Amino acid sequence: MAVCLEQSRGALVYMLSKYAHVVLFPVHPTTSARYRRTFSTAGASDDQGDTAWLLDLLLRHRERLRRLQPDPPKPACGSFWWRNAGARWMRRRGRAIA
Numbered sequence: 549m550a551v552c553l554e555q556s557r558g559a560l561v562y563m564l565s566k567y568a569h570v571v572l573f574p575v576h577p578t579t580s581a582r583y584r585r586t587f588s589t590a591g592a593s594d595d596q597g598d599t600a601w602l603l604d605l606l607l608r609h610r611e612r613l614r615r616l617q618p619d620p621p622k623p624a625c626g627s628f629w630w631r632n633a634g635a636r637w638m639r640r641r642g643r644a645i646a
Contacts, residue, residue, distance in 0.1 A: 552606040554580055554598075556616060565618050572616040573606060580605065 549570050555561060556574035564570050584593065584601045606613065 550606060550610070552602045552613070554602070561616070565616070573610070573613040574616050575602065575605065575613065 550573060551564060551570055552573045552575055553560065554575055554577045561572060561574070564572055580598065580602055581593070583605050584598065587601075588597075
């Protein structure tokens with residue numbers, strides 16, 4: 549399922565990115581405003597109209613939109629760096645480590 553939205557961060561993106569079958573295409577708000585202005589003579593903007601324009605943009609120009617890449621998982625608290633912090637400290641102090 550492809551979803552086109554005007555943000556690349558936030559609670560909605562976080563929630564939707566949990567699902568493997570959802571593909572997110574973030575669009576800059578200026579891009580969607582210019583796309584709307586190109587095909588519409590009225591300068592007014594509303595949520596239903598913006599949704600229709602974002603759908604049209606996604607259906608007609610999906611190959612030009614960038615897919616949101618999920619952030620890599622962060623290491624746990626007991627990561628390699630923290631587990632070896634004591635050994636690094638001992639080496640800096642000039643003490644041998646058995």
